[in-house]
Amino acid sequence: MAIQYLAGPRQTSFANSTSTHATHFNHLRIAMVRDSAYDTWCGVAHGCTKKIGLKICGKWKEEKEGHFLLPFLEDTSRRSTKVLDFHHPHQLLEGMEGFNLELSDNPESLEQILVDCRDTLKYGVRTGHPRFFNQLSTGLDIIGLAGEWLTSTANTNMFTYEIAPVFVLMEQITLRKMREIIGWTDKDGDGIFSPGGAISNMYSIMAARYKYYPEVKTKGMAAVPKLVLFTSEHSHYSIKKAGAALGFGTENVILIKCNERGKIIPADLEAKILDAKQKGYAPLYVNATAGTTVYGAFDPIHEIADICEKYNLWLHVDAAWGGGLLMSSKHRHKLNGIERANSVTWNPHKMMGVLLQCSAILLREKGILQGCNQMCAGYLFQQDKQYDITYDTGDKAIQCGRHVDIFKFWLMWKAKGTVGFETQINKCLELSEYLYNKIKNREEFEMVFKGEPEHTNVCFWYIPPSLRGMPDSEERREKLHRVAPKIKALMMESGTTMVGYQPHADKVNFFRMVVSNPAATKSDIDFLVEEIERLGQDL
């Protein structure tokens, strides 16, 4: 597929060109308009200089090359294609053949722009490849992609109904649907799509603070007791990060112990709440995680909710990763109790396969977001508009301009239906179960925690031949710690697959396998296992 800018009034020859249907079939054309606005549009495209614009555009008349988006998609779906073609930063910075990242004063030729586009993809990472397992967000949903292309073509801003009427309503409807799926019965909840789970979690803390101490908005943190937040030691680092940003301080983000499966120990939560109160702190907020980043653990929400009710604390559920399971009647019981939360983070760009970014913060109670963030900017949120201004979303947000993240998600939902999401999520979980059953009893592998995974996270060590049978010792742990990084480095250099690893608490580096791309199959799981063995056999 080519990106072919072009054509124009002088370009009628295009329709009579001798290029084949097959060539056309592989073309993506952004065609220019055959009317008097042509020159202006050239200007818009190419720097407002008609001469440059015509020069660059004109080139296209003879251009038959320059396909890259379609072949990229095609290649990405092929197992034989590498996931990446690894280069070190200094190599790319020095400039690969014909690909120079530096910017200059003068325009590049159109040929060069095409090369730039092609090489940008060539030296990138194919996150849509069925063997890319490196992140919680993988895959490339074609309907989602089409949605994102339409979104960029519409190029508008979510802050007002005035300039994004359809998208604003789609957001409202989708958020309501998500609240229903969470199990909140009140129609009047709230929410907003934000640029990622970390920001969604930040919103949840801001909402809690505003609900209990609205004076912070005007008087700051100095005006209230020393507030503390609780989250598990396995929870996402964004809770701590938000604690730092919002003026709580990371020391006032208290980490709760987890059991061997990475789930919060409710007794430890209650003990730490009591301890904080005794020391004169004011407990405010508890984050329960539904699907931790590394273990994929689900905190026991009902037990945590009981404690929150007892001590009158805000309960947030970070379901950025696990929220997708709410779509599955088979798996949603893992989030039982989520309907008792005051707020929920849920990232459709993770387990639901929506393109990056698509993250929602959902609130049970209406009005808090608005109260918390409202600044009543007169130039945007005029009170005397002709439409119902309660549809303007800008005063709820910490952003001013806000990208349209809703359309790709909405369109996917329309195309798949709730049942489509359910099927695709169930499939990913089955693949993880397959992996778990495949490796759990083999001497080449050691599981990081016992028992079947609850989410698609399968955490394991690969034990190279040299370490098999060696009893646990500091030396063995040190050696084992170096295995995963070595295999990962070899994997990236060979470009065959990608999977994450990390140390965690007292555990040395282990692999964290996750599946969120429904294009993956059992053969891809088999391949990953074989590849780890191949790359690790001499370690």
Place this chain on the structure above:
Amino acid sequence: MAIQYLAGPRQTSFANSTSTHATHFNHLRIAMVRDSAYDTWCGVAHGCTKKIGLKICGKWKEEKEGHFLLPFLEDTSRRSTKVLDFHHPHQLLEGMEGFNLELSDNPESLEQILVDCRDTLKYGVRTGHPRFFNQLSTGLDIIGLAGEWLTSTANTNMFTYEIAPVFVLMEQITLRKMREIIGWTDKDGDGIFSPGGAISNMYSIMAARYKYYPEVKTKGMAAVPKLVLFTSEHSHYSIKKAGAALGFGTENVILIKCNERGKIIPADLEAKILDAKQKGYAPLYVNATAGTTVYGAFDPIHEIADICEKYNLWLHVDAAWGGGLLMSSKHRHKLNGIERANSVTWNPHKMMGVLLQCSAILLREKGILQGCNQMCAGYLFQQDKQYDITYDTGDKAIQCGRHVDIFKFWLMWKAKGTVGFETQINKCLELSEYLYNKIKNREEFEMVFKGEPEHTNVCFWYIPPSLRGMPDSEERREKLHRVAPKIKALMMESGTTMVGYQPHADKVNFFRMVVSNPAATKSDIDFLVEEIERLGQDL
């Protein structure tokens, strides 16, 4: 142009179809792969249900309709096309003919998906229309659009070099170039692209706080003196919003008086700093605006920088709107002194015509962002990777996942060169000058402030016949206050053009005209003026 998902192994007939070249010319095709991965890809696209996938995909075989992206672009460039087709929220929610926003359990037909896409554009607002003047971000740069399509196809995440090697380097190079243009001579500055100017401004306050009071990160705002921030009464509301979010409190965001042109009065700044110190507050940060939202005013940066140096305060320049003028040798003097700032917000998605979103926060000193936001998440930012991990950007950000906002901007810069941006920015400023000269002496219009605009903002009242010659009075002001909203409502209903209005301080509702779309011409300015007169003549 159609979005045509499709094809597949059974679809060889496509190449022999009888559709004309012209039809092909108008097609955008996302073609499926003719290999064994086809079914899986269908699954990815259509809910992981082969049957549904095939059903939807298969429909495409006969589909000749369904073009919408290209006609949308074509129409948008035509003056005869309406800027919008206005409907009230309740109208769209009740469902327009065949267009239902509600989500359901089961997949929609492919025909319906196409209708949904077409209607999404139909009932939206054409922000790329040359007569859309409603926001600071307007226009639709075709190279930028191509860049955004490639970005969504690559669908990756900026947090690590590991999965976004090319984009991470492009960001680094572009930020360095922007710092050079600001005039910072030290090679080792810093910066990051963020989801909008409000978040960029928030970063600047966090950076200032971390530089002067790093203990806030761990101990919170309670551990430090009562910090205060200074910004002008004409500055963007995001400074106050960030003050609320970060725990300063809006009362501790002190507003400095402006002169009649909307520029900070340095003497008032100094007086308020002294007053705050006397009251026991600790002044931390001053925001100077380069291009205010409403008046387009440029604060006198040198004079403000002198005061900041004298009192050892962090100087931030919010050049979200005005930053583009740095690209123009004719206009960059308006930002003289910006090289003395500690941090700068600069939104290429405003005056440089990049698609939404593209906003940079730039810092003169390296290391502050990292120090401020670093949480060292082991699962993402492993210390034992095989590449130079200083290229990972995630620990600088308040986000975890971060959308790729750089590519569209980088590609535009390659295609236009610095000179291309300069030409297009100069053109927009010339159009504003044309508007100013056209209306400044006419009895139908009254300027909100005297003198030539510095940016493209032209602020004016339209004086309807009934108010002409009437001396200033409460009654006249009340009547005048209602004029702009009435004209705006009529304008939106007729769909011919869009321009913003607002009250400001003691000024009743006035129009704020801005030009940031280089596709606009003098005829569009003429049209706007005539349209306001036409719609307002009976008021």
